[in-house]
Amino acid sequence: MADLKTAPNIAAPDDFYADLLAAHEGLTKAESDAFNARLILILSNHVGDREILRAALAAAAAPKK
Amino acid sequence: MDQTVETGGRKIFETPLYPYGRTPDQEPGANAHHPVVIVGAGPIGLAAAIDLAQMDVPVVVLDDNDKVSWGSRAICFAKRPLEILDRLGCGDPMVDKGVVWNVGKVFFDERQVYDFNLLPEKGHKRPAFINLQQYYFEQYLVERAFELQRQGKPIELRGGNKVVSVTEKGDGVALSVDTPDGPYTMSADWLIACDGAGSPIRAMMGLDFVGRVFEDNFLIADVVMDADFPTERWFWFDPPFNRGQSALLHKQPDGVWRIDLQLGWNIDKDEEKKPENVIPRLKAMLGDDVKFELEWVSIYTFQCRRMEKFRHGHVLFAGDAAHQVSPFGARGANSGLQDTDNLCWKLKLVMDGLAPDSLLETYDVERIHGADENILNSSRSTDFITPKSEISRIFRDAALDLSERFDFARPLVNSGRLSVPCVYDGSPLNGPDGLAGGPARTRPGAPCPDAPLGDAYLLDRLGDEFQLLAIDADVPDSVEDCGIAASALRISSADDPTGDLAARYLGDATSAVYLLRPDQHVAARWTDYDEAAVKAALRTATGRA
Ligand SMILES: Cc1cc2nc3c(=O)[nH]c(=O)nc-3n(C[C@H](O)[C@H](O)[C@H](O)COP(=O)(O)OP(=O)(O)OC[C@H]3O[C@@H](n4cnc5c(N)ncnc54)[C@H](O)[C@@H]3O)c2cc1C
Numbered sequence: 031m032a033d034l035k036t037a038p039n040i041a042a043p044d045d046f047y048a049d050l051l052a053a054h055e056g057l058t059k060a061e062s063d064a065f066n067a068r069l070i071l072i073l074s075n076h077v078g079d080r081e082i083l084r085a086a087l088a089a090a091a092a093p094k095k
Numbered sequence: 096m097d098q099t100v101e102t103g104g105r106k107i108f109e110t111p112l113y114p115y116g117r118t119p120d121q122e123p124g125a126n127a128h129h130p131v132v133i134v135g136a137g138p139i140g141l142a143a144a145i146d147l148a149q150m151d152v153p154v155v156v157l158d159d160n161d162k163v164s165w166g167s168r169a170i171c172f173a174k175r176p177l178e179i180l181d182r183l184g185c186g187d188p189m190v191d192k193g194v195v196w197n198v199g200k201v202f203f204d205e206r207q208v209y210d211f212n213l214l215p216e217k218g219h220k221r222p223a224f225i226n227l228q229q230y231y232f233e234q235y236l237v238e239r240a241f242e243l244q245r246q247g248k249p250i251e252l253r254g255g256n257k258v259v260s261v262t263e264k265g266d267g268v269a270l271s272v273d274t275p276d277g278p279y280t281m282s283a284d285w286l287i288a289c290d291g292a293g294s295p296i297r298a299m300m301g302l303d304f305v306g307r308v309f310e311d312n313f314l315i316a317d318v319v320m321d322a323d324f325p326t327e328r329w330f331w332f333d334p335p336f337n338r339g340q341s342a343l344l345h346k347q348p349d350g351v352w353r354i355d356l357q358l359g360w361n362i363d364k365d366e367e368k369k370p371e372n373v374i375p376r377l378k379a380m381l382g383d384d385v386k387f388e389l390e391w392v393s394i395y396t397f398q399c400r401r402m403e404k405f406r407h408g409h410v411l412f413a414g415d416a417a418h419q420v421s422p423f424g425a426r427g428a429n430s431g432l433q434d435t436d437n438l439c440w441k442l443k444l445v446m447d448g449l450a451p452d453s454l455l456e457t458y459d460v461e462r463i464h465g466a467d468e469n470i471l472n473s474s475r476s477t478d479f480i481t482p483k484s485e486i487s488r489i490f491r492d493a494a495l496d497l498s499e500r501f502d503f504a505r506p507l508v509n510s511g512r513l514s515v516p517c518v519y520d521g522s523p524l525n526g527p528d529g530l531a532g533g534p535a536r537t538r539p540g541a542p543c544p545d546a547p548l549g550d551a552y553l554l555d556r557l558g559d560e561f562q563l564l565a566i567d568a569d570v571p572d573s574v575e576d577c578g579i580a581a582s583a584l585r586i587s588s589a590d591d592p593t594g595d596l597a598a599r600y601l602g603d604a605t606s607a608v609y610l611l612r613p614d615q616h617v618a619a620r621w622t623d624y625d626e627a628a629v630k631a632a633l634r635t636a637t638g639r640a
Contacts, residue, residue: 063489064489064492064493064496067489067490067492067493068493068496068497070490070493071490071493071494071497071504071507072497072501072503075503075504
């Protein structure tokens with residue numbers, strides 16, 4: 031299992047969260063969807079490591095009911 | 096087809112090249128029997144026939160038609176098939192006529208997002224790709240078949256011979272054939288079915304052909320124009336002239352351009368094919384002032400599928416009959432040529448009684464591996480080009496948007512991954528990899544990469560038989576095991592001052608001995624010659640281990 035960080039790792043989490051929402055401010059649903067997709071691709075490339083990306087995809091999946 | 100334009104005389108694809116002629120097989124009571132019958136004189140059937148005839152295996156090729164492919168279809172041929180064609184003695188006319196290209200441009204919406212250069216690796220005789228109309232491709236194969244015939248090789252092309260029934264008998268095949276003079280029957284030890292994606296033989300034998308249909312239609316048009324578009328591959332996603340869909344422009348010889356326009360699923364094919372509907376679409380794409388003539392128009396739905404097995408007793412399927420891919424990535428004819436490259440030497444050994452029948456099972460193993468790789472790649476390209484859900488379109492557009500500003504996104508853009516040959520990793524024919532520090536690209540199972548040898552090339556000296564390639568190593572002139580011989584080819588890394596040979600075949604090693612198959616794939620390799628090890632690998636590579 032790759033080393034996907036699941037412990038808190040973002041300094042000033044409230045500020046980051048506000049930045050994330052601010053980036054979507056004024057966007058339509060379609061524009062927000064496109065923004066999110068670009069963001070995911072940018073962050074994924076930054077991570078690069080396929081093991082970690084696989085672990086992140088698994089972590090993002092909704093838990094089975 | 097009424098769209099076809101006369102550009103001075105008859106087009107090659109309107110000219111019968113091997114017209115029907117009555118043969119003695121058709122006389123009553125002839126009971127004709129042939130060692131190998133090939134059904135289909137498309138690119139794959141012709142390649143198989145040439146390969147076998149070069150090895151003096153008598154072949155009869157039956158085709159219900161007598162001309163080359165109607166219109167162009169395949170246009171893009173990769174390096175590996177060109178190398179195979181060199182082995183078959185007809186690489187030169189293809190490459191001389193073909194258009195070499197390296198630059199591609201990708202457009203999204205109204206703008207160009209990036210361009211790329213294939214930057215082909217140096218030190219290969221053949222370019223990464225050529226563009227050539229399928230009808231020329233087939234014409235040169237037919238000419239090569241006739242050349243072999245003149246040299247006395249046992250190859251016969253029978254046009255106007257339509258195969259209407261095939262029965263696998265356990266020790267051979269019985270078939271009946273319809274001709275303008277009526278039907279006749281014959282039998283064969285082996286039948287190679289190269290009868291295309293719609294393979295009637297597959298249907299006659301009740302065999303499966305499963306996979307995915309892509310719910311989309313593509314208008315494929317070849318136009319003749321004097322335009323100064325550069326020799327590049329241009330691909331559009333969602334352009335203004337074909338909203339929500341894709342488009343492709345690619346150059347072929349003789350001022351012929353290939354245009355692909357995605358049309359979507361719910362269309363009236365017959366309407367869309369009419370010149371009065373096609374021409375405005377092309378004008379919107381090319382601009383009003385560009386003069387062009389339509390050479391050929393067709394509408395395709397693409398599929399990715401394969402047979403579960405390519406070998407059914409004495410019937411062997413190859414090319415589109417065995418597997419079909421969408422054309423993004425130019426894999427159809429390219430992979431079909433790798434089928435016959437793989438099959439013919441095995442069939443010859445089995446026919447000569449030098450290898451067991453089970454050697455043919457490895458044709459299935461190795462080429463199904465290849466087909467799966469091609470299907471995976473073409474399915475992925477098709478999924479990128481024609482997104483099947485809202486979210487896949489969102490990601491697709493995100494990748495395209497980002498590709499304009501960031502290099503990282505360009506490898507995600509998939510307008511077709513161009514065909515590369517597969518490595519037969521895990522094949523039962525592979526022997527040991529005993530070359531410590533040897534390059535991964537020449538591991539057992541891999542196709543030999545070309546390399547310069549002085550002012551010649553390595554691949555021109557390989558193939559058609561087993562060989563022992565010795566690089567700065569001592570080997571005997573020939574090594575033999577139960578009638579199968581491998582002859583020596585001794586070279587030195589000093590023969591290639593560019594260092595490509597050493598980089599591709601030695602890596603960190605200072606010497607190497609390679610056992611190579613007749614299809615130019617690596618069977619096994621070592622640092623030095625060891626007779627027992629080479630003989631064992633020769634047995635493994637011929638299914639006798
Ligand atoms: C639009 C388009 C673009 C393509 N682009 C590319 C590309 O760029 N690169 C690439 O590698 N591939 C490409 N392909 C795929 C390529 O055209 C095929 O893979 C190739 O033609 C397959 O060759 P084949 O010999 O297996 O079959 P075919 O070419 O289909 O030949 C089959 C032959 O069998 C004969 N036959 C059929 N039934 C019988 C019968 N009962 N009796 C006797 N004869 C019979 C037919 O007359 C025909 O001559 C493209 C295909 C299309 C449609």
